Amino acid sequence: IYVPYTESLDIPELQAYIHYVSPWRKGDNLGYRVIWEWMQMSWLIRKDHVDVLWSPSPSMTSIPRSMPSVVSVHDVIPWRFPEYQESRKEQWYTKQIESALKRRDHEIITVSEFSKTEIKDIFGVPDQSITVTHLAPAKQISDYINPPDHQSIQCIYVGGMDTRKNLDRLLQAIQYLTQEYDIPLYLSITGKYREHPLNPPIPELIERYGVEDCVTMTGFLSEEDLIQSIAQADILVYPSLYEGFGLPILEGMALNTPVITSDRGAMREVAGEAAYLIDPESISDMA
Secondary structure, three states: EEEOEEEEEOOHHHHOOOOOOOOOOOOHHHHHHHHHHHHHHHHHHHHHHOOOOOOOHHHHOOOOOOOOOEEEEOOOHHHOOOOHOOHHHHHHHHHHHHHHHHOOOOOEEEEOOOHHHHHHHOOOOOHHHEEEOOOOOOOHHHHHHOOOOOOOOEEOOOOOOOOHHHHHHHHHHHHHHEEEEEEEEEEEEEEOOOOOOOOOOHHHHHOOOOOOOOEEEEOOOHHHHHHHHHOOOOOEEEEEOOOOOOHHHHHHHHHOOOOOOOOOHHHHHHHHOOOOOEEEOOOOHHO
């Protein structure tokens, strides 16, 4: 088994069969990624006479067509939301991935029936070539279950801050509830915010909607602090407009924190009947 990561897999039974392959240079730079795929990985495959290749992301643009391969495709966001491809280089690379997925006889692993339908629609991959393997939260997450001990209603949002995540409407829903009904409601938005064309101006929106007293931006949290924050919350709200899966939904459930999420796509599939589903484009429904 080839694992193109520097960290180890904690599966003792497999250690004798795993060969760790580190990229020649770390980082998420597209140039490094292309060099890794087209030069280093291709050379290693030939050198070690690899029989089957599995890629945990659709980075299969340089693999020989004759090689049996499995590729994980989590979502099709670059195709459904072209604006997420910020440069001509990224647009070119996305086209390379698309061509590889369309022309090769890959076996594909994806994370939801929703994503499977999307992959079939965009790439024309036959149904029998796609296997759905749902995600799961870490097993040790349940060690942090701890009932909330506060009187107010504490909500937490976990995820990115780009437009697709729908934080603008979430802030308006908080405004509606706190101003119209005087509900003691507080929201923590986790994660590090940065100014970016795809990110709405969250700090500015908090001020515009007058919710400075009840909305906190936590900044980056360690994994342990994030888990503890979810466990202490009364509600985890995940109102995204589009996801390939939506793992925070399951993390909330695993920590006994009630979940509000969107009534569409993969989120409806992941939540099943165990969350409160809302129309993510309706502020009143969200409220």
